[in-house]
Amino acid sequence: RLRVLSGIQPTAxxxxxxxxxxxxxxxxxxxxxxxxxxxxxxxxxxxxxQDPKVLLERTxxxxxxxxxxxxxxARSALFVQSHVPEHAQLSWVLECQTGFGEAGRMTQFKDKxxxxxxxxxxxxxxxxxxxxxxxxxxxxxxxxxxGEDQRQHLELTRNLAQRFNSRFGKTFVMPEPFIVKDxxxxxDLQEPTAKMSKSAATANGLVELLEDPKRSAKKIRxxxxxxxxxxxxxxxxxxxxxNLLTIxxxxxxxxxxxxxxxxxxxxxxxxxxxLAEVLVDWVTPLQESVQSYLDDVAExxxxxxxGARQAREVASATLAxxxxxxxxxxxx
Ligand code: ATP
Ligand code: MG
Numbered sequence: 001r002l003r004v005l006s007g008i009q010p011t012a013x014x015x016x017x018x019x020x021x022x023x024x025x026x027x028x029x030x031x032x033x034x035x036x037x038x039x040x041x042x043x044x045x046x047x048x049x050q051d052p053k054v055l056l057e058r059t060x061x062x063x064x065x066x067x068x069x070x071x072x073x074a075r076s077a078l079f080v081q082s083h084v085p086e087h088a089q090l091s092w093v094l095e096c097q098t099g100f101g102e103a104g105r106m107t108q109f110k111d112k113x114x115x116x117x118x119x120x121x122x123x124x125x126x127x128x129x130x131x132x133x134x135x136x137x138x139x140x141x142x143x144x145x146x147g148e149d150q151r152q153h154l155e156l157t158r159n160l161a162q163r164f165n166s167r168f169g170k171t172f173v174m175p176e177p178f179i180v181k182d183x184x185x186x187x188d189l190q191e192p193t194a195k196m197s198k199s200a201a202t203a204n205g206l207v208e209l210l211e212d213p214k215r216s217a218k219k220i221r222x223x224x225x226x227x228x229x230x231x232x233x234x235x236x237x238x239x240x241x242x243n244l245l246t247i248x249x250x251x252x253x254x255x256x257x258x259x260x261x262x263x264x265x266x267x268x269x270x271x272x273x274x275l276a277e278v279l280v281d282w283v284t285p286l287q288e289s290v291q292s293y294l295d296d297v298a299e300x301x302x303x304x305x306x307g308a309r310q311a312r313e314v315a316s317a318t319l320a321x322x323x324x325x326x327x328x329x330x331x332x
Contacts, residue, residue, distance in 0.1 A: 002142040004034040004178065007041035007081065007135060008066075010058040011050070011198075014210035015065050018186040018196035021250045026145060026180040028070040036076040037139050037311060038066065043081045043088060043131060047124040048116075063304055064293035065209060068286050079307035081135070086315035090134040091127070093322055094160050097167075098130050102159075107152060133157035136175050138315045143178035151177065168325040171318075184250045189223040192239035210290065213283050217276035220244070231263035231271050241268065248275045251282055 006027055008019070015024065030036055040062045045055060059080055071078050081087050103109070106129050113121035129152075136144055136157050146154050154177050161172040186196045188205035196206055207216045225240040233242045233256050248271070249256045263271055293300050324330070 001033070001035040003037065003139060003173075004030050004143050004145065005037040005039075005136055005139050005141040006145050007039045007044070008062060009045045010040050010042055010055065010062040011045050011048075012208075013058060013061060014208035015062070016196060016198055016201075016209065017207040017247065020069065020209060021184040021186050021247065022147070023145070023183070024066070024069055025250070026183060027066070027076075030145070030180075031070075031072060031075045034143070037141070037314075038071055038076050038078050039081045039084075039135070039311070040066070040079075041081045041135070044128060047122055047128050048112075060294065060297065060300060061210070061290075064290045064300060067293050067300075067303070068289035073303050073307060077307045077310040078303065079311045080304055083304065083308035084138075084311045084315050086138055086312065086319045087131065087134055090138050090315075090319055090322060091131040093326060094134055094137070094164070095127055095130050097160055097163055098127075098156075102156070103127065103129065106156065108149065129153040129156050130160070133160050137161055137172045138318050139311070140173040140314070140318060141175045142173060144175050145178045145180050164322075171321055171325060184246050186247060187239065187243040189219055189240075189243070192224055192243045207279070209283060210287060213280045213287070216283065217280050220276040220279060221272045223272060225268045225272075229267055231266065231268065232260055241271070244271060244275055248278060251275075251278050 006023070008015075008024070027036070027038055040059055042055065042059050045058075063078065063080070066078060067073070103126060109121075109126055109128065112125060116125075132150075132153050133156060136154075137160070144150075144154055144157075154175065157175060161174050165171055165174075188194045188196045188201050189207070190202040190205035194200060194205075198206065204219050204222060207219055223240055223244060225244075226238050228238065231241060231245070232238060233245050235242050245256050245259055248254070248259055254262075
């Protein structure tokens with residue numbers, strides 16, 4: 001089985017529909033076909049300022065949501081990044097293989113640093129892509145599910161793997177980008193040409209998995225659509241309707257074509273009302289499941305501890321061979 005690694009930052013109280021349909025749903029499916037390592041990347045989270053209490057709470061909530069959507073600890077190593085110290089340790093070694101200019105060309109850093117101002121952007125934010133390389137290379141990962149925004153970082157990871165392997169001998173598996181089928185890109189409900197995102201969304205454009213389902217239903221019912229009447233998928237002319245169809249299709253596993261047929265002669269109101277119901281029916285039991293994980297924090301922490309042990313078995317072997325190759329004196 002090919003090995004997959006993916007991570008998500010604990011930087012919101014709830015994941016949103018874009019996170020779920022664009023990424024997390026595939027985490028669940030990949031368990032059937034791949035050897036899967038999934039982590040809540042708290043080390044990445046602190047590249048921007050975090051309130052300690054909030055970070056801790058969000059880390060547990062993130063793990064609880066992953067479990068509730070179907071990440072199965074019997075089939076995946078589910079862990080918190082800081083529980084596996086090898087991430088930070090390998091990151092340091094890789095930072096020493098990374099050119100300053102090379103890191104400086106990462107466009108996500110440039111964008112974020114420009115927003116924060118260079119005195120506020122941390123060195124951690126600068127080295128973030130190298131930590132991501134460490135995350136991937138530690139597990140001898142074959143395939144990394146990546147969105148467009150992470151492509152350049154994966155390219156850096158590949159360059160670092162190649163450089164290390166040729167300088168010190170073959171140590172790392174070369175990871176390949178993995179374009180997952182059936183990932184949906186979800187747009188803001190109020191501004192359906194912009195990506196649904198926790199940082200950029202309009203107040204009513206973002207559907208959070210853990211918000212009151214009534215609120216989500218209302219957001220769906222008041223989603224922006226065009227002035228036409230025909231329920232038809234057309235990203236150019238009908239961005240709002242197309243987005244609703246995408247969400248509807250993803251949540252029900254009905255095809256968009258099937259939905260178009262079903263809504264022939266009906267209006268946008270019917271589509272929204274039905275989708276709101278679909279969403280509520282799906283998210284209500286999901287929320288109950290998340291709550292049950294959060295009600296038993298001891299059990300949740302045990303699951304994460306077991307995941308970390310499993311991850312460390314692989315990570316420590318990789319780090320040991322890295323340390324040996326670069327000439328660190330073995331600790332005896
Ligand atoms: P930020 O605005 O801070 O970048 P975000 O809402 O984009 O936050 P991320 O934490 O960056 O969320 O994304 C986590 C995962 O969810 C990534 O794999 C990302 O590609 C995916 N994702 C985020 N938003 C969407 C979306 N609207 N449609 C599809 N996938 C998405
Ligand atoms: Mg993002």
